[in-house]
Amino acid sequence: MWMIPHTLAGVTLATKIENPSISLPLALLSHYLLDFIPHWTQTPTFFGKKSIALYVDFIISLSLGLFFALKFPFGSNEFWIVILGAALGNFLDAVRIPALLLRRDLPSTQSHSLISIAEKIHAKLDQDVKHEKEKLVFKFTKGNVWIGIGTQILTVVLCLWLLLT
Ligand SMILES: [Zn+2]
Numbered sequence: 001m002w003m004i005p006h007t008l009a010g011v012t013l014a015t016k017i018e019n020p021s022i023s024l025p026l027a028l029l030s031h032y033l034l035d036f037i038p039h040w041t042q043t044p045t046f047f048g049k050k051s052i053a054l055y056v057d058f059i060i061s062l063s064l065g066l067f068f069a070l071k072f073p074f075g076s077n078e079f080w081i082v083i084l085g086a087a088l089g090n091f092l093d094a095v096r097i098p099a100l101l102l103r104r105d106l107p108s109t110q111s112h113s114l115i116s117i118a119e120k121i122h123a124k125l126d127q128d129v130k131h132e133k134e135k136l137v138f139k140f141t142k143g144n145v146w147i148g149i150g151t152q153i154l155t156v157v158l159c160l161w162l163l164l165t
Pocket residue numbers: 001031035092093122126
């Protein structure tokens with residue numbers, strides 16, 4: 001999914017679950033769950049015109065993270081827990097950054113490094129990025145941009161509703 005739903009899921013968990021030793025691991029794992037829901041994104045890249053969407057997504061996500069963190073006093077424990085929740089919600093995409101910059105591709109799944117193992121799980125569950133259609137769980141939604149955007153809008157609306165009510 002795009003960064004915005006991942007960020008809001010992390011923020012929602014960090015805000016609504018009082019114990020950070022529960023909420024923060026859940027924020028990390030929420031990434032796999034959201035990527036398992038049928039969705040549409042671009043293949044991530046830092047180069048060319050396609051990268052503009054990635055930067056816009058990042059700036060909106062950062063603003064949302066700060067907005068909800070600043071509902072608590074700046075620098076307080078709660079403030080940092082919300083920031084961490086937002087960061088952990090995106091962490092499994094963030095570990096792809098070195099490979100995206102250096103190889104201009106997703107990390108290899110062939111080594112035994114932690115990044116490689118995380119990428120292997122990511123690639124298995126993610127219903128969008130770089131999948132052969134035959135390997136998907138939700139085949140009918142692959143390539144359907146409207147369903148792929150709709151599921152992310154629903155995620156965003158649900159999180160905002162939980163956060164703002
Ligand atoms: Zn992902």
